[in-house]
Amino acid sequence: MSNEIKVRKYGFTLPAQAGMDDVVLDLARRWGADAFRDSDGTVLSDSITSLGYDIYSTLCLIRADQEWNRAHPEDNQQKYLYSTPQTARDVVMEIDILARYSPEQYRIDETHAYKKYWEVINRTTGEVVPVSDWDYADGIVTVRNCTRWHVYSVNFLVYQIWETTSMYNHLTNNWGDKPHQSGVDPRKQATREHLAMFLDKWLATHPDTDFVRFTSMAYQFPIITNPKHETLYQDWYGYLDCMSTQALDEFEAKKGYRLRPNDLVDDGYFNSTDRVPKKAYLDWIEFIHDFMVEWASQCVNQVHAAGKKAILFYCDHWIGTEPYKPRFQEIGYDGIIGPCINGREVRRIADVPGDLVKELRLYPYFFPVDLLDKPTFQAGGDPVADCRKYWMWIRRAMLRKMVHRIGYGGYLDLAVKFPDFIDYLEYQTKEFYGM
Structure with missing residues (x-):
């Protein structure tokens, strides 16, 4: 990876997966991908990260080091x-x-x-x-x-x-006896110092990563x-x-x-x-925002010092970042990604102020079921119908206010079991580039 990362303004982010190199390359060609990403529960093989595509690596700092979290339950x-x-x-x-x-x-x-x-x-x-x-x-x-x-x-x-997102992913994918993950609070001084050291080590051990995709920062929206x-x-x-x-x-x-x-x-x-x-x-809200601007700025500075770009996933643990508040610009993110299922969510990302690369992570997510627990990439699911419906809403909004990139997330080994969906995404991405 060169020290100066060139950001292609319009592109597609493909959720890759170790052990599927030939499939990944074929889909990258068909879908016009210029970047690969990992997802919660997947890794990218060295053979994928060395292909010359941009690499997005997801990182949730608050649950990244479970050994520390278990040793500090008070945090x-x-x-x-x-x-x-x-x-x-x-x-x-x-x-x-x-x-x-x-x-x-x-x-x-x-x-x-x-x-x-x-x-x-x-x-x-x-x-x-x-x-x-x-x-x-x-x-x-x-x-x-x-x-x-x-x-x-x-x-x-x-x-x-x-931790909420880990809990959702665990239950949705039936991870059985896989250990539960907790999340720590960076407001606690010892934990904050540890997370800073952890981030530096993580950056050093991910030389192929071009974009650190923070998913997201500290505090999750509530699900009780x-x-x-x-x-x-x-x-x-x-x-x-x-x-x-x-x-x-x-x-x-x-x-x-x-x-x-x-x-x-x-x-x-x-x-x-x-x-x-x-x-x-x-x-x-203002009190939490002030803290998050300060802490997130520290994290972004560490990423930049390592010669990488920092992306905010505007979902999950986004609370306190508030992209529409003026102080958000002080954090220094290079891009922002938001999940998107309709026109309102297009504008939620497209209208964010600042010189940011703006990307939509589209649905359906490559999981067995959707957010309403309805079958998607499993028996009884119809991901093409879901995708077509969402794209109809999204496309109209993008004609009013365009974003720079689109992409997906989840488990590619589930998606490839639905060849009609693979074909439809080829049509969808061509239509996106045509806009």
């Missing part, structure tokens, strides 16, 4: 949850606070002073229960002096012990699941998973007031994007 990322609202039938009641959530995904924070960071609320009146009237032990909050027939719930902190791994709540733009006791304390020092747990729990609505945000939540 796992945190979030607020709230217990199932429960009606008091007597003056004393017990609430099993984690009952409706996945114990594989969350662990109750029993490290920090719960009476400082949690709260119990009488949901009937909206009043906060005095801390002297409740206690916690072994997963149970006991509330005293209850008003009969009033509804109570607890806003409490957890550690996320199964129940014990059956069913989704209870999801918000692609939510600022719930960037929590820690340290962040709460630093917020108070910076903003001059302390957030209540309910400022983030929002009576169970979790400040969903379709709600009018309150001042406290807007302040929280």
Whole structure:
């Protein structure tokens, strides 16, 4: 790889896979690819990376070193949850606070002073229960002096012990007994220093990588699941998973007031994007953004120092980067990639300010099922119909505002089992280049 990477403005990124060299070369020719990428769970062979194509390497720093993560569980990322609202039938009641959530995904924070960071609320009146009237032990909050027939719930902190994207990929692909991965918080100083050292070592051991595809940075949009791994709540733009006791304390020092747990729990609505945000939540967004600009800039500088380009995947752990805020330009990304299923998502990437290479990662993703758990690249799936439908919406939007690149992700060995899909992508890519 030369020190000066030349970026071809219009191109196609192909998800390659070790052991499929001949197939990769054939599809690169048919689809007009100029770049290869890996995906979560795949690697590129030396024979592929040495072909002269641009190489995109995915990197999720917060889960990249599981040995470190397991040794530092106190640095796992945190979030607020709230217990199932429960009606008091007597003056004393017990609430099993984690009952409706996945114990594989969350662990109750029993490290920090719960009476400082949690709260119990009488949901009937909206009043906060005095801390002297409740206690916690072994997963149970006991509330005293209850008003009969009033509804109570607890806003409490957890550690996320199964990182969201890894959890989704694990369950979707039936990875069985493969170890669960956790994510760490770069706000914690020891972890931040370790991630910086890890990134330098990673860059040194990936000489063929041209573009570091950060997928993404630190904080995931929230997906909350129940014990059956069913989704209870999801918000692609939510600022719930960037929590820690340290962040709460630093917020108070910076903003001059302390957030209540309910400022983030929002009576169970979790400040969903379709709600009018309150001042406290807007302040929280700004606070997280300031931190992310600073930390992401450090990561990008390390990438540039290694003679490589830095790309942001505007999904998964994108929270806090905020590409439409002016300070985003300070980070110094060379490009931005966004998943795209319709015209709105085209414009979400195409309209980002700045001199960035803009790429759409199209659907269907090369996984057995789609985001709604509908068969895609397995028996009963029709990836051509899905792709044609999405492309109809995407193409119209691109005629109004063009992007520089398109591509796909996932497991190529699944896609090649559907030859009609392979043929359709040849048509699609030719149409893209024609635009």
